[in-house]
Amino acid sequence: MSTEQSQRADLRFGTIPGMLAKRAAEAADHVAIEDGDVTLTYAQLAAKVREASASLIAIGVARGDRVGIWAPNLWEWIVSALAVHSAGGVVVPINTRYKGPEAAFILDKSEAKALLTVTGFLDTDYVALLRDAAHALPRLRYVVQLRGPVAPDATEGWSGDPPAVLDWTGFLALGAGVTDAQAAARAAEVEPDDLADILFTSGTTGEPKGAMCTHAQDLRTFGDWAHIVGLRDGDRYLVAMPFFHSFGYKAGWLAALMQGAVILPEPVFDVSRVLERIDRDRVTMLPGPPALYQSIRMHPDKGAHDLSSLRLAVTGAAAIPVELIRQIHDELGFETVLTAYGLTEACGVATMCRDGDDAQTIAQTSGRAIPDVEVRVVDPDGRALPAGEPGEIVVRGYNVMKGYFGAPEETARAIDGEGWLHTGDVGTLDEGGYLRITDRLKDMFIVGGFNAYPAEIEHTLLRMEGIADVAVIGVPDERLGEVGMAFVVPRAGATLTPDEVIAWSRAHMANFKVPRRVEICDALPRNATGKVTKFTLRERAARG
Secondary structure (H helix, E strand, O other), X not given: OOOOOOOXXXXXXXXXXXXXXXXXXXXXXXXXXXXXXXXXXXXXXXXXXXXXXXXXXXXXXXXXXXXXXXXXXXXXXXXXXXXXXXXXXXXXXXXXXXXHHHXXXXXXXXXXXXXXXXXXXXXXXXXXXXXXXXXXXXXXXXXXXXXXXXXXXOOOOOOOOOOEEEEHHHHHHHHHHOOHHHHHHHHHHOOOOOEEEEEEEOOXXXXXXXXXXXXXXXXHHHHHHHHHHOOOOOOEEEEOOOOOOHHHHHHHHHHHHHHOOEEEEOOOOOHHHHHHHHHHHOOOEOOOOHHHHHHHHXXXXXXXXXXXXXXXXXXXXXXOXXXXXXXXXXXXXXXXXXXXXXXXXXXXXXXXXXXXXXXXXXXXXXXXXXXXXXXXXXXXXXXXXXXXXOEEEEEEEOOOOOEEOOOHHHHHHHEOOOOOEEEEEXXXXXXXXXXXXXXXXXXXXXXXXXXXXXXXXXXXXXXXXXXXXXXXXEEEEOOOEEEEEEEEEEOOOOOOOHHHHHHHHXXXXXXXXXXXXXXXXXXXXXXXXXXXXXXXXXXXXXXX
């Protein structure tokens, strides 16, 4: 076993339900979650999970069945996910910024049997969004509202047979006929190699793909992640990254539960509120994209709050100025600042910097491979390249996904015959194995830590009446790192304005995908094969 590993979490716990049972037995009175007026110890958390898993069993969720969760960072999200795991099901997180059609696609693609969601979050009724998506969901039989009353017309207007819509109390009542012993027996049947989750990641085809990961993969990867970061029993972990993302879910509450840290969910990132919570809740652990720390550092009220409790910062997902690493240390007071690189298909993490790396290494590289994982840079023929020479980054190891759900051809394109996951990212490795991301084979850009895929955005924009052609690129943004810029060709006879395109986008796609800049043009630049020459568009954007 690597000296970086105190003990492999997959061997210690076996499964996620096994982890919860062991933590509840070892630290029953230890606080696991603090969320507003709700405080849950490990024993109380385990009891709520057992109650919810009984209800899932009662509605017919069997081993391997998929269950969607479409909700912000709340204690009920964690209970729901752990209950799905304990019932033998597979968690399918859904981005809270998604509109109805986007969520319906994922529920349909994953063949989800049930959905756990909310109403009223940021004045959004997720049940109504889904109902109004005009997308038939024949396999979705139950929708459970974690918070918010069930609307009288909740089952009206669906395409096809409507699902049953229940509030949380009504849902829990369904489990009365399932005994604690039966619920415990179901949890004990879960195997380490059973699927724990399917996280959907958008692709260059314009349709999201679901990356499948197991209990053993999640536990081992984020047990190692927590050990390298230095997350420990008693840390107070403000999870501002969304639970639907592996950063908020696996590196967030799951890692915290494994290590005995107190989970402090934050449903909406607001700098003023985060500053208040750091001060009031004595936060020690605060991961996030560089934009999070930059926003805190530049906030005018920063000096009015006591930030002395801060200890751990973990970032990534964008290039970081060396000076910012120093500022996170010196101005915000973090003892440890680390960067990492990962992707959903690699269970969320592949490389990490280590405590003791200098500021330049932390800022300019994404660290080296986590234990027992291989990272290479290869040429187009798959041959490993020497240090310093750029090529495609490939990853091999226990953390590589089992594949894309229901997409064997896509899986075969992503993972070659020797088990190497082709990331589509371009980078270099130095002599010490530290990875530097230099470019992307794909056109993906990152908006405040969220991956945005031009092909998916273009696919959606082409549905707008009046658009004949469109190309999207990422352009620099001081606050978010990158944002989208769309070059739009109107249909013959149509008149479009940038504001109209942006307004339509806000109504039809998640906010991070919405282009912040739009240029109306007569034609898109193309090469001899008809492919849009996006480098030409980038040059045009750079000229303003």
